[in-house]
Amino acid sequence: MDIQQIKQRFGIIGNSVGLNRAIEVAMQVAPTEISVLILGQSGVGKEIMPQIIHHNSARKHGQYIAVNCGAIPEGTIDSELFGHEKGAFTGATDSRKGYFEVADGGTIFLDEVAELPLPTQVRLLRVLETGEFIRVGSSKVQKTDVRIVAATNEDMQTAISKGKFREDLYYRLSTVPIHLPPLNERREDIHLLFRKFSADFADKYKMPIVRLSEDAIVMLQNYNWPGNIRQLKNVAEQMAVIEESREIDSATLSKYLPNVTASNLPAVIKKEEGPNFSEREILYKVLFDMKKDITDMKKIILDLLENNDDSLNYDRSDLIDKLHHEVEVDSKPDFNSSGANITPNPGASQPYQPNAIIPAGAEHIHEHEEVEESLSLVDKEIEMIKKALKKHRGKRKYAAQELGISERTLYRKIKEHNIIE
Numbered sequence: 001m002d003i004q005q006i007k008q009r010f011g012i013i014g015n016s017v018g019l020n021r022a023i024e025v026a027m028q029v030a031p032t033e034i035s036v037l038i039l040g041q042s043g044v045g046k047e048i049m050p051q052i053i054h055h056n057s058a059r060k061h062g063q064y065i066a067v068n069c070g071a072i073p074e075g076t077i078d079s080e081l082f083g084h085e086k087g088a089f090t091g092a093t094d095s096r097k098g099y100f101e102v103a104d105g106g107t108i109f110l111d112e113v114a115e116l117p118l119p120t121q122v123r124l125l126r127v128l129e130t131g132e133f134i135r136v137g138s139s140k141v142q143k144t145d146v147r148i149v150a151a152t153n154e155d156m157q158t159a160i161s162k163g164k165f166r167e168d169l170y171y172r173l174s175t176v177p178i179h180l181p182p183l184n185e186r187r188e189d190i191h192l193l194f195r196k197f198s199a200d201f202a203d204k205y206k207m208p209i210v211r212l213s214e215d216a217i218v219m220l221q222n223y224n225w226p227g228n229i230r231q232l233k234n235v236a237e238q239m240a241v242i243e244e245s246r247e248i249d250s251a252t253l254s255k256y257l258p259n260v261t262a263s264n265l266p267a268v269i270k271k272e273e274g275p276n277f278s279e280r281e282i283l284y285k286v287l288f289d290m291k292k293d294i295t296d297m298k299k300i301i302l303d304l305l306e307n308n309d310d311s312l313n314y315d316r317s318d319l320i321d322k323l324h325h326e327v328e329v330d331s332k333p334d335f336n337s338s339g340a341n342i343t344p345n346p347g348a349s350q351p352y353q354p355n356a357i358i359p360a361g362a363e364h365i366h367e368h369e370e371v372e373e374s375l376s377l378v379d380k381e382i383e384m385i386k387k388a389l390k391k392h393r394g395k396r397k398y399a400a401q402e403l404g405i406s407e408r409t410l411y412r413k414i415k416e417h418n419i420i421e
Contacts, residue, residue, distance in 0.1 A: 103144075114159050
């Protein structure tokens with residue numbers, strides 16, 4: 001039997017090199033008793049290979065049993081594979097044969113074999129090496145003549161390195177490995193498969209066949225197909241049922257292909273600048289603006305003192321020198337480039353107090369006490385919240401937008417600081 005006859009018998013569509021090579025290897029190992037491990041991503045059709053091997057072997061008249069190891073609970077997997085005796089565990093009301101006993105003289109396909117628990121792997125290794133097994137709850141050794149074909153979509157070397165899978169069992173199972181290529185490595189087969197699925201669903205649902213335009217065919221072949229053949233089949237079925245038009249263009253097809261425009265390259269995320277600053281950033285910005293305003297005010301006072309006439313009869317040299325020094329210091333902000341840290345400036349002079357110098361003959365100037373403004377972040381936060389609430393007449397939604405925070409955060413801050421509106 002040649003490759004084309006095998007494809008026709010088992011309904012295999014495609015002519016890619018990787019697919020043909022996998023079928024050739026399966027046909028070559030079929031007459032032997034060698035254990036085979038099928039490797040490939042989920043949805044590539046690994047379940048077909050064991051059937052090809054079984055039906056082209058001397059065991060074709062024996063039992064063929066397919067077992068999904070990942071679908072059986074860990075507590076019952078041993079019982080399913082090797083059987084159990086009556087009373088072996090709670091609920092074991094009768095003795096039961098396992099798959100290895102039932103399939104004696106035939107073939108067992110262990111799908112998702114990497115999901116087997118480690119104790120079960122030890123039992124399986126014994127079957128492969130000696131053909132012997134023991135039922136759960138029994139001490140009697142039984143013999144079986146079963147050929148094992150396994151399959152997995154996991155990286156077995158990684159599973160071995162993590163201690164998830166036994167290395168000796170891996171080498172016993174993979175005497176001959178067969179790799180099935182993913183659908184994105186069989187791009188010439190994608191449209192053929194789609195046409196086959198469309199014809200099948202048209203017959204199943206009694207409706208005309210769905211056909212693709214040229215641009216839709218290009219999109220179909222260029223898509224990555226992470227779900228492989230299973231995903232392609234689902235897309236064909238969805239369009240057969242949902243779309244009224246039987247002619248599908250690329251715009252319609254794109255609705256059924258997740259992330260059709262997504263690139264496999266690393267994404268570059270541009271940070272958007274806008275009003276949605278964090279609360280800390282808002283406070284830093286306010287403090288920075290205040291410092292800049294104070295510096296500008298000092299410059300204005302300095303200019304007035306330097307450009308004014310000498311009509312005032314007091315010495316301003318000390319004041320001018322003081323302002324010169326403070327302007328030079330304040331022109332270098334204490335913020336770093338990101339505005340995320342404020343450090344004290346040890347070189348800054350004490351704030352100028354107008355009552356520190358009393359000019360001669362100016363007894364009419366009343367002394368006053370200047371209260372230093374608080375630079376506490378908490379105080380500034382409370383002040384800003386109060387101003388925003390006052391500006392928007394207590395409407396928290398608009399106050400939160402003004403502050404650049406969420407309404408929920410504003411509620412929390414009001415409660416936290418016990419702010420009375």
